[in-house]
Amino acid sequence: MTGLVVTGWSSITAAGVGEAPPLEPLPAARVTDLFEEALPEESAPVLTGFDVRAHLGRKGTGSYDRATALATTACGEALKAGSVEVNDATRGRIGVVLGTTVGSFRSTSDYSRDTLVQEKPYLVNPLLFPNTVMNCAAGQAAIRHGLKGVNSTVAGGPLAFHQALRYAANALERGYADVMLVGCVEEYSPHRAWQTAAARRSGPTGEGTAVFVVERADAARRPGSTVQAEVLAVATAFGWGDAAADALAGCVLRVLREAGVTAGEVTAVATGDAQEYEPAARALGHRPERVTVSELYGQCDAATGGLSLGALLGRRLGGVALLTARTRDGGVGAALVRGPS
Amino acid sequence: MPRVVVTGLGPVSSIGTGIEEFARGLRAGRSGISEITGFDVSGFPHRRGGEVHDFAPEATLRRLTPAEWGRSSQFAAVAARLAATDGGFDPAGDEPGRAGAVIGTTSGESVVMEALTEQIVTTGFDGMSPGLLEQLPANRLAHAVSAELGLTGESLTLATACSASNYAIGYAYDLVHSGQADVMFAGGADSVCRWAHAGFFRLGALTKDACTPFDRDRSGILTGEGGAILMLESLEHARRRGARIYAEVLGYGLNCDANHPVAPDAASIADCMRTAQRNAGVKPSEVDYVCAHGTGTPANDTVEARAIFEVFGPKPPPVSSIKSMIGHTMGAASGFGAIAAIFAIDRGFLPPTINWTTPDPAFADLDPVPNTARQARVRVVQNNGFAFGGNNAITLFGALA
Numbered sequence: 001m002t003g004l005v006v007t008g009w010s011s012i013t014a015a016g017v018g019e020a021p022p023l024e025p026l027p028a029a030r031v032t033d034l035f036e037e038a039l040p041e042e043s044a045p046v047l048t049g050f051d052v053r054a055h056l057g058r059k060g061t062g063s064y065d066r067a068t069a070l071a072t073t074a075c076g077e078a079l080k081a082g083s084v085e086v087n088d089a090t091r092g093r094i095g096v097v098l099g100t101t102v103g104s105f106r107s108t109s110d111y112s113r114d115t116l117v118q119e120k121p122y123l124v125n126p127l128l129f130p131n132t133v134m135n136c137a138a139g140q141a142a143i144r145h146g147l148k149g150v151n152s153t154v155a156g157g158p159l160a161f162h163q164a165l166r167y168a169a170n171a172l173e174r175g176y177a178d179v180m181l182v183g184c185v186e187e188y189s190p191h192r193a194w195q196t197a198a199a200r201r202s203g204p205t206g207e208g209t210a211v212f213v214v215e216r217a218d219a220a221r222r223p224g225s226t227v228q229a230e231v232l233a234v235a236t237a238f239g240w241g242d243a244a245a246d247a248l249a250g251c252v253l254r255v256l257r258e259a260g261v262t263a264g265e266v267t268a269v270a271t272g273d274a275q276e277y278e279p280a281a282r283a284l285g286h287r288p289e290r291v292t293v294s295e296l297y298g299q300c301d302a303a304t305g306g307l308s309l310g311a312l313l314g315r316r317l318g319g320v321a322l323l324t325a326r327t328r329d330g331g332v333g334a335a336l337v338r339g340p341s
Numbered sequence: 342m343p344r345v346v347v348t349g350l351g352p353v354s355s356i357g358t359g360i361e362e363f364a365r366g367l368r369a370g371r372s373g374i375s376e377i378t379g380f381d382v383s384g385f386p387h388r389r390g391g392e393v394h395d396f397a398p399e400a401t402l403r404r405l406t407p408a409e410w411g412r413s414s415q416f417a418a419v420a421a422r423l424a425a426t427d428g429g430f431d432p433a434g435d436e437p438g439r440a441g442a443v444i445g446t447t448s449g450e451s452v453v454m455e456a457l458t459e460q461i462v463t464t465g466f467d468g469m470s471p472g473l474l475e476q477l478p479a480n481r482l483a484h485a486v487s488a489e490l491g492l493t494g495e496s497l498t499l500a501t502a503c504s505a506s507n508y509a510i511g512y513a514y515d516l517v518h519s520g521q522a523d524v525m526f527a528g529g530a531d532s533v534c535r536w537a538h539a540g541f542f543r544l545g546a547l548t549k550d551a552c553t554p555f556d557r558d559r560s561g562i563l564t565g566e567g568g569a570i571l572m573l574e575s576l577e578h579a580r581r582r583g584a585r586i587y588a589e590v591l592g593y594g595l596n597c598d599a600n601h602p603v604a605p606d607a608a609s610i611a612d613c614m615r616t617a618q619r620n621a622g623v624k625p626s627e628v629d630y631v632c633a634h635g636t637g638t639p640a641n642d643t644v645e646a647r648a649i650f651e652v653f654g655p656k657p658p659p660v661s662s663i664k665s666m667i668g669h670t671m672g673a674a675s676g677f678g679a680i681a682a683i684f685a686i687d688r689g690f691l692p693p694t695i696n697w698t699t700p701d702p703a704f705a706d707l708d709p710v711p712n713t714a715r716q717a718r719v720r721v722v723q724n725n726g727f728a729f730g731g732n733n734a735i736t737l738f739g740a741l742a
Contacts, residue, residue, distance in 0.1 A: 037466065038465065038466060038467075040466075040467070091599070092596065092612075095597075096597075100479075100500065101478050101479065101480070102449055102450075102454070102477060102478060102479055103500070105454075105477075108448075108454055108536070109454060109457065109458045109461065111536045111539075111540065112454060112455050112458040112534075112535065112536040113458050113461065113462055114539075115535045115536055115539045116458070116459065116462050117462060120384055121381075121384040121385055121535065121539055122384070122385055122386070122539045122542045122543055123543075124536070124539045124540055124543050125543070126540065126543040126544045126545075129540035129541075129543070129544060129603070130602040130603055130729050130730070132448070132536060132537075132540065133447060133448065133500075133502050133729050133730065134446075134447070134448070134449065134479060134500035134502070135500055135501050135502045135728065135729065135730040135732055136602070136729075136730065138501075138730060138732075139597070139602055139729065139730020139731055139732065140602065140730075142597045142598075142599040142730070142731060143598075143599050143600060143601070143602065143731070145599075146599055147597065147599055148596055148597050148598070148599045148609070149596065149597065150595045150596070150597070151501075151595070151596075151597035151599075151730070151731070151732055152499060152501055152508060152595075152732070153499065153500045153501050153730075154497060154498070154499060154500070155446070155449060155478070155479035155480055155482075155498040155499070155500040156480045156497065156498065157478045157479075157480045159480065160480075163495075163497050166495070166497075167497075167512065170512065170515050170516075170519075173519070174515055174519070176595065176620075190466055191461075191466070194466040194467060194469055195469070195474050195477075197467075198467075198469055198470075198471040198474050199471060199474065199475070236495050236496070236497070237438055237493055237494060237495065237496075238441070238442075238484065238487040238488075238492060238493050238494065238495070238496035239493060240484075240487070240488045240491075243493075247493065250438070327478070327480050327484065328475065328478075329478075329480070329481055329484040329488075330484055330487065330488060330496070331480055331483075331484055331496050
């Protein structure tokens with residue numbers, strides 16, 4: 001693949017709007033004070049006091065759910081950070097691809113709930129219907145920021161950010177777009193918190209978003225844009241059941257080969273969960289520093305990959321980092337990123 | 342760069358499962374609409390939809406255990422298995438990692454979502470079943486296909502609502518065209534669900550009995566379901582193994598209205614058509630048939646017709662909507678459209694717009710292929726898909742020259 005570069009980015013976590021995710025635990029908040037519903041935990045590293053109107057104004061934001069508000073705000077911040085000018089000459093060539101698991105679990109389930117608990121099953125709010133569709137955040141980000149280019153939503157769960165990078169790379173290489181906003185988002189809700197608990201996964205449930213301005217590394221890049229990181233290669237694959245670990249190791253070897261990078265140059269491995277490290281280290285032949293943001297930010301599902309990259313860039317990553325991901329059901333991915341030298 | 346061809350088709354629809362049944366249904370103008378049984382419709386004024394009755398995944402699936410997968414994943418996996426069988430797919434001898442799956446959807450595992458929601462309502466959040474929660478993530482639609490067929494390449498679910506199959510076909514086409522894959526299974530799947538039925542009703546977009554696209558008196562969609570998957574491969578790969586070739590994927594186009602979450606935009610849709618035609622190297626005059634998005638809502642069909650006249654001029658090719666027969670199958674819709682488009686090329690007939698009685702004076706010169714399938718020599722078809730979020734996606738297919 002053609003090399004890609006990141007020329008601006010922004011993330012939103014409990015650390016703040018536009019603050020790089022830190023390589024330390026995010027502050028926990030008393031979620032029992034924030035939600036009316038019962039929760040399986042008293043505290044979790046969620047955003048408190050985030051108000052989309054403070055960033056995007058009142059108009060048009062009233063119907064946003066939390067995931068849409070987070071992603072749409074982060075898209076705006078990323079455009080600013082990358083000095084991307086959106087005007088009638090450029091808007092058709094600027095695209096968005098966002099990663100999710102199911103969109104907003106809460107919006108969809110609450111909508112479905114209304115068909116059961118209202119006096120009539122059809123007494124649902126038509127204005128909120130689009131929030132039940134998984135492309136809501138990407139569509140609203142396009143509306144808010146006037147982006148008429150390729151607009152896509154990948155439902156990859158923990159693999160979503162890698163898949164979004166792959167999708168964006170294709171759109172850029174094929175010449176469908178000049179600039180892609182590549183991001184991922186997950187909101188905290190009672191639904192997700194109970195889902196994490198039911199799966200007996202460690203730690204609290206988290207939330208956040210990260211959005212990156214991605215362009216081609218070659219002459220197609222916007223003049224004057226500043227390279228903040230190079231995305232050297234991204235690969236995703238599938239290995240069912242016992243084949244998943246080997247499939248992940250295979251992705252690692254493939255990105256090394258495609259990037260023309262030796263395993264020895266990899267100085268950090270950011271994994272989605274702890275089980276990814278062994279197959280990655282096996283493929284690399286050594287054991288670089290491990291970063292696992294789910295241990296610091298709670299289970300962030302689809303947002304994990306983007307937050308991992310944000311955390312690496314935030315500490316001014318030197319050298320090459322490997323980012324790995326996998327779904328429970330056999331999807332695997334690897335990406336190689338070089339920080340600013 | 343490698344040319345990309347279609348060598349296998351897998352429809353699971355309310356008018357038939359498998360290519361012969363589905364083709365017979367389209368040719369006969371059969372309606373797949375019936376009273377919905379998947380959920381309790383008694384409280385709804387409108388009760389009909391395009392459900393797939395007697396769906397028996399265990400009869401087709403070889404590797405997956407259906408009970409471990411949600412209904413939409415089952416649709417996807419069965420449709421993919423049918424396409425693989427139809428196309429004579431045999432990964433033995435191929436380099437590993439060169440075959441994958443890209444599946445589009447609007448609502449993913451919506452039936453699972455509704456079952457979980459009932460558990461929340463009945464017993465509270467801690468009553469959600471861990472087994473159902475595991476089935477919820479939408480990435481499982483693509484993974485079901487990969488697991489069923491033993492694919493080790495990319496396994497991607499694209500959740501771009503009602504044009505998602507066209508997104509999937511487009512991305513799969515790119516992977517083959519750019520030499521990154523040899524074979525890709527692409528299309529979409531969705532299931533009829535209560536919340537979408539309610540939502541469309543409250544938007545005023547749900548009709549009562551029959552969907553009547555492009556008719557003056559059309560009054561909305563009927564929700565439908567199913568799986569529609571195409572086997573795409575490089576021309577060279579297909580020729581090497583002596584595969585039957587249905588049609589060539591000429592290209593596709595995407596854009597975003599960036600205007601309104603649910604209202605379509607004629608200028609933006611016309612732009613998307615031009616982009617798709619340019620990417621495919623096709624002139625408007627070369628398009629023989631348009632397989633319409635054609636939802637049957639007053640707004641969609643007016644906007645779609647306006648865009649067609651803008652791009653094709655005063656005498657556009659015939660434009661029909663198979664949603665008149667199978668309802669709006671959401672993320673599978675443009676996958677079914679693609680299969681219909683390929684039948685038009687390979688079998689030489691245009692599927693009809695059924696339930697049509699009265700021309701709309703706003704687009705009187707549009708030929709909706711009313712009520713009866715038509716024999717036609719078709720070289721190039723444009724397959725339209727539009728969606729909430731302004732996600733427009735159009736694919737073009739052609740006879741292999």
